[in-house]
Amino acid sequence: MMSSKVETAKNGLFKNRSEFLQKFLAFGVLIFLCIFFGVLTGGNFLQIDNLLTIALQVTPYAILGFGLTFVLITGGTDLSAGSVLGFGGIVCAKAITLGFSIPVAILIGILTGVLAGLINGLFITKLNVTPFIATLGTQYAFRGLTQLVGQGKPVSIRALGDEQITKVFQFMGGGTVFGKIPFPTIIMLITATILGIVLSKTGYGRRLFAVGSNEEAARLSGINVVKTKLTAYIICGATSAMAGILLAARLASAQSNAGSGYELEGIAAAVIGGTSVIGGEGGILGTVIGAFVMGVLRNGLNLLKVDAFVQMVIIGTIIVLGVWYDTSRRKKQAESIKPVKNCESSK
Amino acid sequence: MTELLRMCGISKSFPGVRALSNVSLSLNAGEVHALCGENGAGKSTLMKILSGVHQADEGDIFIEGKKVSIDNTKKAQQLGISIIFQEFNLCPHLTVADNIWLDRQPKTGPFVDDKKLIEKTQQILDELGLSINPKALVRSLSVAEQQMVEIAKAISFNSKILILDEPTAALTQSEIDSLFNIIYKLKAKGVGMVYISHRLEELARIADRVSVIRDGEYIGTYPYKEVTIDTLVHLMVGRELNNKYPVYQRKIGNVLFEARNIASNKVDVEHIQVHAGEILGIAGLMGAGRTELARAIFGADKTFHKEVFVDGKLVEINSITSAIKNGIGYITEDRKKDGLALNMTVERNVNMAFISNLCKKGFVNESAAKTNADKYINSLRIKTPSMFQKTRNLSGGNQQKIVLAKWLCNDIKVLIFDEPTRGIDVGAKYEIYELMNRLSDNGVAIIMISSDLQEILGMSDRIAVMCNGRISGVLNREEATQEKILRYATGLCDEEGKGA
Numbered sequence: 087m088m089s090s091k092v093e094t095a096k097n098g099l100f101k102n103r104s105e106f107l108q109k110f111l112a113f114g115v116l117i118f119l120c121i122f123f124g125v126l127t128g129g130n131f132l133q134i135d136n137l138l139t140i141a142l143q144v145t146p147y148a149i150l151g152f153g154l155t156f157v158l159i160t161g162g163t164d165l166s167a168g169s170v171l172g173f174g175g176i177v178c179a180k181a182i183t184l185g186f187s188i189p190v191a192i193l194i195g196i197l198t199g200v201l202a203g204l205i206n207g208l209f210i211t212k213l214n215v216t217p218f219i220a221t222l223g224t225q226y227a228f229r230g231l232t233q234l235v236g237q238g239k240p241v242s243i244r245a246l247g248d249e250q251i252t253k254v255f256q257f258m259g260g261g262t263v264f265g266k267i268p269f270p271t272i273i274m275l276i277t278a279t280i281l282g283i284v285l286s287k288t289g290y291g292r293r294l295f296a297v298g299s300n301e302e303a304a305r306l307s308g309i310n311v312v313k314t315k316l317t318a319y320i321i322c323g324a325t326s327a328m329a330g331i332l333l334a335a336r337l338a339s340a341q342s343n344a345g346s347g348y349e350l351e352g353i354a355a356a357v358i359g360g361t362s363v364i365g366g367e368g369g370i371l372g373t374v375i376g377a378f379v380m381g382v383l384r385n386g387l388n389l390l391k392v393d394a395f396v397q398m399v400i401i402g403t404i405i406v407l408g409v410w411y412d413t414s415r416r417k418k419q420a421e422s423i424k425p426v427k428n429c430e431s432s433k
Numbered sequence: 434m435t436e437l438l439r440m441c442g443i444s445k446s447f448p449g450v451r452a453l454s455n456v457s458l459s460l461n462a463g464e465v466h467a468l469c470g471e472n473g474a475g476k477s478t479l480m481k482i483l484s485g486v487h488q489a490d491e492g493d494i495f496i497e498g499k500k501v502s503i504d505n506t507k508k509a510q511q512l513g514i515s516i517i518f519q520e521f522n523l524c525p526h527l528t529v530a531d532n533i534w535l536d537r538q539p540k541t542g543p544f545v546d547d548k549k550l551i552e553k554t555q556q557i558l559d560e561l562g563l564s565i566n567p568k569a570l571v572r573s574l575s576v577a578e579q580q581m582v583e584i585a586k587a588i589s590f591n592s593k594i595l596i597l598d599e600p601t602a603a604l605t606q607s608e609i610d611s612l613f614n615i616i617y618k619l620k621a622k623g624v625g626m627v628y629i630s631h632r633l634e635e636l637a638r639i640a641d642r643v644s645v646i647r648d649g650e651y652i653g654t655y656p657y658k659e660v661t662i663d664t665l666v667h668l669m670v671g672r673e674l675n676n677k678y679p680v681y682q683r684k685i686g687n688v689l690f691e692a693r694n695i696a697s698n699k700v701d702v703e704h705i706q707v708h709a710g711e712i713l714g715i716a717g718l719m720g721a722g723r724t725e726l727a728r729a730i731f732g733a734d735k736t737f738h739k740e741v742f743v744d745g746k747l748v749e750i751n752s753i754t755s756a757i758k759n760g761i762g763y764i765t766e767d768r769k770k771d772g773l774a775l776n777m778t779v780e781r782n783v784n785m786a787f788i789s790n791l792c793k794k795g796f797v798n799e800s801a802a803k804t805n806a807d808k809y810i811n812s813l814r815i816k817t818p819s820m821f822q823k824t825r826n827l828s829g830g831n832q833q834k835i836v837l838a839k840w841l842c843n844d845i846k847v848l849i850f851d852e853p854t855r856g857i858d859v860g861a862k863y864e865i866y867e868l869m870n871r872l873s874d875n876g877v878a879i880i881m882i883s884s885d886l887q888e889i890l891g892m893s894d895r896i897a898v899m900c901n902g903r904i905s906g907v908l909n910r911e912e913a914t915q916e917k918i919l920r921y922a923t924g925l926c927d928e929e930g931k932g933a
Contacts, residue, residue, distance in 0.1 A: 287799075289792035296785055299774035306733060306771055307786035307839060308757040366776050 112359050112375045116382065123386030131389055134266065142260065142268040144381035146171070146329040146345075149274050150352035151359075151373040152281050153203075153322030158356055159285075159298045160318050161365025162217035166206060167326045167352055169228035171345030174199040174327025176232050179241040179340035188254055195331045196324055202228055203323020207316035229346070236342035243338040252338050259335025270332045274374075277325065282370035294318060298365030355380055358408040379404075435462045436498070437625040438483075438594055443492035445478055452478045455492075456651040458644055460594060460625040465616065467640035467657065468629045469669055471886065475649040476629050480596050483627075484516040485509035496594075515587030516596040521579050525572035530554040532571055533586045557585050561615050577608035584615060595619065596627045601635060602720060613639055631718050633662050633923055645669055662925065663916070670886060670915035678891035679863065681870045685711045685894065689878040690761075690847040691742040692730055699725040700902045707847065707878040712869065714893025715882045716918050722902035723882045724766055727849045730880075731763040732756040743846060757786065760846030764836050764853065766882070768829075772836045775825040779817050780806040782824050782835050787842035809838035813868065830861025837868060848872065849880045854888060866892060886915045900924045 123131040130136065150167055157164045178195025182188060202224070209220035235241070243255050261269045285291040293314045296304040305311045329348075334340035357363060358379050359372025383404065387397045438460040445453040453475045460466050470476050481487045483494070485506040494501055496512055503509050509516075523532050530550050531538070539549040554567035563581050571579060580600060587595055601609045616626065616639055630636060636643065636657065643660060645652040645668045652668050660668075686709030695702045700722045707713045717723050728734040730741065732750045741750050741759075748759045756763070765772045773782050783806045784791060791802050806820045813834045817827055824835055833853065840848060850869070854862040869892065873879060883889050889896055896908045898921035906921035 287797060288795045289788045289797050290795065292781060292784075292788050292797060295777060296774050296781070299776045300771070302771035303765075303774050304785065306731075306753060306763060306765060308753050309785070309788075310754065366774070 112372060112379065115358075116375055116379050119379065119382045119386065123382065123389065127386070127389045131386055136385065136389075138262075138266050138268060138271075140378070140381045140385045141271045143385065144377045145268070145270045145274045146333050147348065147351045147355055147380065148374055148377035149277060149325050149329040149332070150345075150348055151355035151377050152277060152370055153325030154349070154352040155356045155359075155361050155368050155370060155373045156281075156285075156294065156318040157217070157322045158353070158361045158363060159294055159365055159368045160315050161298045161301070162210060162315065162318070163221065163353070163363075164203075164206060164319065164322045164326075165218065165221040165349050166202065166224040166228050167221075167322060167349035168345040168347055169225045169232065169349075170199050170202045170323050170326035171330035171333070171348055172232040172340075172342060173202060173228045173235070173330070175330030175334035175344050176235045176241055176340040176342060178327075178331045179243060179334050180235055182243055182251065182255065183241060183246055188251065188258075192331055196327050199323040199325070199327025199330075200320050201323070202327070203320040204316070206323065207319030210319065211312040211315050225349075229343075232344075233342045236340065238342060240342060241334075241340045243334075255335045256338045257335075259332050259337065270336070273328075273332065277328070278370050278374050281321070281325075285368075285370055290314070290317065295366060298367075300366075351377075351380060354405045354408070357405070363409065436460070437462050437496065439495040440479070440483065441493045441495070443479065443482060443489045443494075445475075445482060445487060445489050451649055453482075453489075453646075453649045456646060456649070458627070458651075459654075460627060461641075462593070462623040462625050463620045464641045465620065465626045465628050465639045467636045467643040468627055468646065469631075469633070469636075469643055469665060470646040471669055471884075474646045474669070476646055477598065478649075479646065480516060480598060480627065480629065483509070483594075484514055484596060510590055510592075513591060513593040514596070515590055515592035515594070516598065517580065517583045517587065517600060518598050521583055523571045523579060523582060526570065528568050528570055529558075529565055529574070529582050529585075530567040532582060533557065533589050535586075537589075553589075554585075557589055561585060561588065561618060563615075575608075577604050577612070580604070580612070581615065584619075588619075592624065594625050594627070596629075598629045599631070600628070601630060601632060609635065631923055633665055634925065666916050666919050670919060678888075679867050679870055683710050683712070683870070683873050683894060685709070686876060687745075688742075689744060689876070690880075691745075693740040693742075695726065695729050695736060695739045697725065697729050697734060697736040700729055702726055702902075702904055705897065705904070707880055709876040709878055710873045711894045712873060712879040712881055712892055714889040714896040715880060715899060716884075716886065716889045716896055716922060717899035718922050719884070721899040721922065723899050724851055725902070726899065727763055727851055727880070727882060730756075731761060731849065733763070757843060760844055761849070762786075762840035762843065762845045762847070763849045764833075764840065764851060766851040766855070768832050768836050773824045773832060776823060778821045779810065779815065779824055779827070779835060780820040783809050783820075783838045784842065786839045790842075805842060806838075809841060813838055813841075814864070828861070829857040830864065833857055833861070833865060834868070837865075841872075845877060847878045847880070849882070851882045852884060853881060854883075854885070886918055889913075889918065890915065898922050 120132065150171060154164055154167055174195045177198040178191045181191035181194045186194065206221055206224055209215045210217050244252050246252070257269060259270060263269055263272060285294070293304070293309050296307070296309055297311050297314045301311055330345055333344055355376035356368065356373045357376065359369070359374070359376030361368030361372060380401065383401055384397065387400065436459060440456070440458045443453055443456045456475065456479055458479065468476050478487065482489045483503065485503040485508050488504065494503060501512055503512065524535070533554055534550060538545045539553065540546055551567050558565055558567065561581070561584065563585065565574065565578055565581060571582060574582065600612060604612060619626065628640060640657040642654055643657050643665065644654040645665070647669060688706050689709040691706040693704050715723050715726070725734065729736045729739060732752050732755055741748055743759050743761070750756045750759060750761070769775060774785070780802060784802050787805065788797065791798050791805065803820065809815065810817065810820060815834045815838070816831050824832055854865055869879060881892060890913055894910055896913050896918060897904050898906045898908070898918055900922055901924065905924065908917060
């Protein structure tokens with residue numbers, strides 16, 4: 087998780103002070119949680135192995151959260167992300183069992199996600215269905231398709247009987263490089279860097295924030311709102327499928343119920359990291375931190391042998407507090423505004 | 434004749450604006466009292482004070498001789514004051530009966546007594562001579578019928594004082610007739626009505642007295658029979674043009690922009706043209722279709738038909754992108770609603786319509802973006818602590834300059850200003866006018882929509898007046914007067930088929 091801090095310095099993704107404060111706060115919470123659990127577990131929590139386990143565990147949530155960050159910035163939402171995760175994973179696994187090479191199968195899996203995102207985006211931009219309803223519907227539809235592909239059963243790579251393929255696939259999902267760093271976490275950090283740059287450095291990123299901040303103003307400035315939003319949903323579909331493929335790879339088997347409910351984890355990660363649910367604000371780095379906050383909580387509570395049901399209560403409460411903090415901060419900001427006095431009016 | 438209402442010396446200020454100063458109004462039982470004034474004169478503010486939406490800073494309100502304070506809308510309702518706004522406050526998914534008796538339905542125990550509810554509703558509808566089904570859903574009714582339901586609701590509160598704000602703005606002639614029949618009935622019942630309307634000719638049919646407000650000040654009250662429309666118009670606008678506009682000699686060139694046969698749901702304009710360096714003012718009352726015309730030209734709204742020529746060449750404008758590509762820009766009426774992204778920085782807003790020009794292979798050239806923002810912050814003298822300040826924190830005048838900068842980045846030939854100085858202070862206004870003159874110096878053709886007649890007269894080279902979606906008259910700078918503009922705007926005279 088420390089690697090995310092290094093990234094801050096490198097990319098300089100903070101755009102202004104309030105954003106910095108928000109991330110600083112999320113980052114502070116993360117550090118606090120680490121120390122808190124470190125002390126309570128007598129140092130066990132801070133063992134390198136444990137921290138790397140957390141990094142591996144948060145990877146799919148974080149990747150899912152990246153796409154959701156894009157969608158949330160437009161002021162939309164994608165409730166189908168968890169289903170697309172399952173769908174992309176199972177299509178990729180199925181492609182491997184059908185004899186496609188691993189790179190081709192991954193491509194097919196990600197294209198599945200792109201297509202799913204395109205469908206979501208078309209419903210929302212062209213048919214004007216509200217994002218909540220459109221993606222609630224497709225959540226069911228994509229889950230159904232996932233079940234159809236797997237015919238209700240997991241698609242196992244191991245059952246193929248090809249040692250080599252199983253090994254390569256499993257390495258993608260859970261192997262380590264440079265000693266003990268999980269491969270998927272590397273993928274996650276690379277994805278974060280790329281998408282972070284897209285958000286902060288490209289014309290597309292600027293358009294995305296403009297659309298989310300004031301859609302009509304953006305439209306009247308000649309920004310193609312439909313294309314901008316559509317792209318956000320496509321990115322979300324692609325990252326969802328990517329998370330699904332990594333998850334399937336770790337188990338060498340794609341579960342047809344994989345990713346169920348993950349969309350909410352992804353949204354929570356984004357929101358804790360400072361992405362606004364009403365659009366116009368957000369960033370990838372925050373989502374990385376947010377995902378780690380969730381992962382650290384879960385892992386720490388496990389180590390403390392907190393009852394699983396109690397864990398759910400705690401995590402749920404934290405999500406609500408996170409959103410509450412976000413909205414109250416925004417409100418305070420809006421209320422405290424005093425226009426800069428017009429100097430020229432005195433002349 | 435008993436006096437129902439007296440408002441004395443009412444004053445009200447909003448931050449930076451004195452909306453009303455020492456305004457008085459009285460209303461007798463069974464009287465229709467017309468309230469006249471230009472857009473923004475303070476009529477609506479006065480009525481909002483009467484109905485408890487706003488509270489007066491100074492002044493007293495007496496109802497039937499007793500001094501009252503109207504702290505909220507509930508209190509106004511209890512005092513028998515009902516207001517029918519231009520925008521209705523009905524629940525479209527509920528029935529007529531439920532709307533009229535909202536939260537006051539007759540009940541047996543915890544349950545709504547449907548039979549009694551319908552009965553009571555029918556009684557009121559009969560009283561007003563309305564043939565509306567009490568069980569009909571409000572959304573299935575026409576605009577006129579919905580208005581009747583609003584009136585019925587007011588009657589159900591036993592309102593003695595009824596405020597009608599532009600009630601005929603959306604009605605057809607026969608609907609207006611039936612509205613007036615109801616007004617006659619209410620008069621006979623002793624209800625006093627304050628009636629706000631721009632349609633001076635129809636006031637003659639119902640108004641007993643008329644009061645005029647101008648720039649938040651009370652001008653006078655007159656028996657309607659004793660004033661002519663001409664005196665009324667003069668009273669509404671009659672002020673001297675003071676020197677608020679930069680003196681400027683414009684150099685007018687060839688026709689730069691021309692549009693023919695613009696037809697959409699809301700506008701029907703045969704011809705409009707603007708020369709290089711010229712400012713064409715577009716005047717008209719609210720709802721005359723001025724903004725709709727601008728949006729149609731800019732490709733923001735769908736049109737059935739339109740031919741646009743820029744620099745003498747026929748161009749196809751079917752989207753905002755194509756409008757921008759052909760050098761047309763549009764500065765919207767409400768900069769907060771659709772002009773700026775308030776949560777974003779000055780730099781991002783200035784460059785919003787210019788992003789694609791700042792990109793290389795999809796990546797924004799940040800230093801070019803900063804240079805560009807810096808250039809306009811300096812040349813337009815935008816007062817901001819830094820280009821990374823959120824636009825939300827700037828004053829109205831500076832926000833307006835940012836919107837302007839957004840268009841100046843692009844190679845703009847035709848620029849439409851929609852209410853360019855609304856809500857900004859006098860000093861900043863003057864600066865905006867100077868910027869408009871600078872643009873005209875550079876040969877930009879400017880279309881300026883404004884509800885401020887002084888602004889129209891002070892800045893325009895020619896003035897097109899709109900009424901009901903059409904251009905009802907075109908005036909040269911020399912011949913234009915406020916009276917003439919208002920005559921065209923209210924539809925009192927109409928030179929049909931004349932283009933701008």
